[in-house]
Amino acid sequence: MKVLVTGAGGSIGRTLGRGLPRLGHELRGLDLAGEPVPGYDAGWIIGDCLDPAVVDAAVRGVDAVVHLAGNPEEDSLAASLQSHVHTTGRLLDAMVRHGVDRIAYASSNHAVGRTPSGETLTTSARPRPDTYYGTAKVAAEALLSLHVDRHGMSAVAMRIGTVEDEPTTVRQLSTWLSPADAVRMVDAAIGVPAPGYTVIYGISANSRGWWDLGPGRAIGFDPQDDAEAFAGSILPRPEDEAENAFAGGPYALPDLERPAF
Numbered sequence: 064m065k066v067l068v069t070g071a072g073g074s075i076g077r078t079l080g081r082g083l084p085r086l087g088h089e090l091r092g093l094d095l096a097g098e099p100v101p102g103y104d105a106g107w108i109i110g111d112c113l114d115p116a117v118v119d120a121a122v123r124g125v126d127a128v129v130h131l132a133g134n135p136e137e138d139s140l141a142a143s144l145q146s147h148v149h150t151t152g153r154l155l156d157a158m159v160r161h162g163v164d165r166i167a168y169a170s171s172n173h174a175v176g177r178t179p180s181g182e183t184l185t186t187s188a189r190p191r192p193d194t195y196y197g198t199a200k201v202a203a204e205a206l207l208s209l210h211v212d213r214h215g216m217s218a219v220a221m222r223i224g225t226v227e228d229e230p231t232t233v234r235q236l237s238t239w240l241s242p243a244d245a246v247r248m249v250d251a252a253i254g255v256p257a258p259g260y261t262v263i264y265g266i267s268a269n270s271r272g273w274w275d276l277g278p279g280r281a282i283g284f285d286p287q288d289d290a291e292a293f294a295g296s297i298l299p300r301p302e303d304e305a306e307n308a309f310a311g312g313p314y315a316l317p318d319l320e321r322p323a324f
């Protein structure tokens with residue numbers, strides 16, 4: 064499949080550059096700046112997802128879009144909406160113009176980050192963001208749903224946990240998504256055959272995981288790694304208990320609270 068990856072120069076974009084071509088995909092990358100990343104053999108576009116001319120050129124001729132571009136940290140409400148919602152809207156407009164009907168979106172656990180731990184977190188839980196970042200992810204998910212209903216697209220919102228080579232905190236023993244599983248997840252998300260809107264949780268098959276992997280498995284995402292393999296090397300920290308109280312971990316703590324305007 065010919066795939067546009069936005070934010071291709073970032074951490075997850077580089078991971079996909081290593082993994083998706085091995086599964087037969089041909090990648091075109093888009094990022095704000097920087098050198099082309101290995102694995103992106105179908106072209107590298109430097110530009111902003113907010114620019115309609117840039118996204119038009121980027122989307123032309125692809126079969127699917129993987130939208131990663133955006134600031135993965137907390138910011139002001141206005142900047143968060145621009146980074147996650149406006150970029151998604153620009154891409155969806157271009158997809159409609161060019162007849163591209165599949166998108167896998169890098170949403171986040173922070174869309175439901177204020178959900179207390181204790182019970183399995185399902186994808187039918189109410190949107191419960193922990194930050195303006197998470198609020199923007201909720202709104203971007205809503206835009207996907209709107210476009211599925213209006214245009215018959217296939218859209219998968221991947222609520223990603225923590226993508227790192229290895230988990231390094233106690234929370235990450237439940238939220239870790241290994242790089243290999245991240246590739247498996249995106250491969251499954253762009254391969255969904257029928258139109259529709261799906262939300263999945265993007266974590267590995269962690270023994271301590273408490274986010275429902277069922278919807279991911281239903282679209283063919285079968286994670287193979289388990290953070291537990293690293294448990295012996297992770298030292299407990301005083302903040303572990305607070306970080307484990309909510310799905311969003313440190314983002315759900317009061318330090319990030321600030322007025323919207």
Ligand SMILES: NC(=O)c1ccc[n+]([C@@H]2O[C@H](COP(=O)([O-])OP(=O)(O)OC[C@H]3O[C@@H](n4cnc5c(N)ncnc54)[C@H](O)[C@@H]3O)[C@@H](O)[C@H]2O)c1
Nearest residue numbers: 070072073074075095111112132133135169171223225226
């Ligand atoms: N890494 C994680 O653990 C994690 C967890 C949950 C969600 N996510 C989401 O996954 C996506 C990728 O995360 P990452 O860790 O690779 O982030 P990253 O910061 O490493 O990479 C993001 C890339 O997007 C690019 N970018 C930002 N705004 C852009 C724009 N307007 N136009 C074009 N390019 C733009 C940046 O230049 C950067 O290279 C983000 O949307 C993030 O919110 C990541």
